[in-house]
Amino acid sequence: MADFGKDLLKAALLAILAVSLLTGATYILSKQITPPPGPSIDLYTDHNGKGINVPSQAYRLNETVSLYAEANNGTGPAVNQLIAFSAYGPSNITYIESKPTNASGIAQVTFRIPNVPEISIGTWKIIAATKINDKLVLDALTFECTT
DSSP: OHHHHHHHHHHHHHHHHHHHTHHHHHHHHTSOOOOOSSSEEEEEETTBOTTTTOOOOOEETTOEEEEEEEEEOSSSBOTTOEEEEEEEOTTSOEEEEEEEOOTTSEEEEEEEOOSOHHHHSEEEEEEEEEEETTEEEEEEEEEEEEO
16 A cells, blocks of 8 residues: 555656646647657557647547557656646646556546536647656647537
8 A cells, every 4th residue: 555655646746747847848849859769758649649749639528538658668668657647728627647557658548628618628738747767758749629
């Protein structure tokens, strides 16, 4: 149980870090970056967005969004790596969750876009972050929510 508490604390700290990096994510999101050799993470959705800082295709109100983060330790999949996911809606809706990666180095979470146009329509910003080999790695993407 103590390990679970430590993992939860790590996830919370990563989520807080991801929130603090949101300001810098605007710049990151405007650039498609080739990751340097070493640890990396690729965030994408079930509507694409594969690649570093590649936007996803649009979603609609009340649609379920599946987020995937593929973590690599520089030599292969980063297995059992805790990934912090943060989603920020157009009116500051915030969704934060963490999940460990599987044997392929992929972690996956889902959330549903609220069926409330006043708070959901517009640009959503998503960040996935983790620490691999003492190096903070993150990826970000955006998508539009339409009616």
